[in-house]
Amino acid sequence: MPEGKQVQAMFAGIAGKYDLLNHLLSGGIDFYWWLRMARASGAAQGRRMLDVAAGTGDSSIALAKRGAEVVSTDFTHAMLRLGPSKFRQKKLESLIWASSDADAQALPFKNASFDGITICYGIRNVEARPRAYAEFLRVMKPGGQVTILEFSTPVVPGFRGLYTWYSLKVLPRIGALISGDKSAYSYLPESIRTFPDQKRLAEELEAAGFKEVHWTNLTGGIVALHVGRKP
Numbered sequence: 001m002p003e004g005k006q007v008q009a010m011f012a013g014i015a016g017k018y019d020l021l022n023h024l025l026s027g028g029i030d031f032y033w034w035l036r037m038a039r040a041s042g043a044a045q046g047r048r049m050l051d052v053a054a055g056t057g058d059s060s061i062a063l064a065k066r067g068a069e070v071v072s073t074d075f076t077h078a079m080l081r082l083g084p085s086k087f088r089q090k091k092l093e094s095l096i097w098a099s100s101d102a103d104a105q106a107l108p109f110k111n112a113s114f115d116g117i118t119i120c121y122g123i124r125n126v127e128a129r130p131r132a133y134a135e136f137l138r139v140m141k142p143g144g145q146v147t148i149l150e151f152s153t154p155v156v157p158g159f160r161g162l163y164t165w166y167s168l169k170v171l172p173r174i175g176a177l178i179s180g181d182k183s184a185y186s187y188l189p190e191s192i193r194t195f196p197d198q199k200r201l202a203e204e205l206e207a208a209g210f211k212e213v214h215w216t217n218l219t220g221g222i223v224a225l226h227v228g229r230k231p
């Protein structure tokens with residue numbers, strides 16, 4: 001696992017190409033995954049959500065489209081600064097506030113100040129996940145829900161082989177070609193491979209103190225949606 005500063009430098013380096021590569025490498029299914037995440041998160045009018053590791057803001061947009069007020073945070077300014085023009089384009093700027101310098105492991109927010117937390121494709125990059133979970137519990141109101149959208153372990157055997165081939169052979173090449181950064185898109189499949197599978201991530205959340213933890217596989221388990229509640 002690279003250190004926080006290396007993760008920041010990596011995302012700062014690919015920020016300008018991040019959206020294009022997301023849509024291209026996922027074949028556009030990324031929008032559907034954010035939609036499912038937003039639905040599962042309980043985001044709705046009158047609710048205040050914190051989107052951690054929000055990057056260029058697409059995950060925050062999905063939440064605001066449901067009427068929620070969203071604080072969109074990240075610790076890589078070069079990623080976060082690309083969000084506001086998209087929020088304006090979607091006419092969601094009154095609902096989303098971009099707040100930089102927010103490390104998931106030391107969130108600059110008051111105790112019990114959010115109804116829910118989301119983190120999409122971010123927790124895999126966090127150095128000390130238990131510290132982030134403790135922060136999620138601290139800044140959420142009792143009864144609040146954390147929703148984690150993350151790459152996971154495909155559950156359909158034949159499909160798993162095809163996906164492994166794609167993520168190890170095809171994805172790093174396209175990523176390197178378009179972003180000009182070979183290491184960032186080799187890091188992606190490697191970080192997915194070493195990340196806990198669905199069950200282990202659920203156990204981690206339970207050990208951290210979340211209740212009612214469960215998950216839903218999307219697209220055969222390429223990604224999974226985990227949710228847990230603050231008691």
Ligand SMILES: C[S@@+](CC[C@H](N)C(=O)[O-])C[C@H]1O[C@@H](n2cnc3c(N)ncnc32)[C@H](O)[C@@H]1O
Pocket residue numbers: 004007008011052053054055056057058059073074075076079102103104105119120121122125126127
């Ligand atoms: C793959 S992007 C995901 C962006 C967005 N959530 C999405 O769905 O497209 C991962 C983001 O996590 C951020 N990140 C990684 N570690 C972090 C940490 N410890 N605290 C805050 N942000 C972090 C990176 O800066 C990067 O913008």
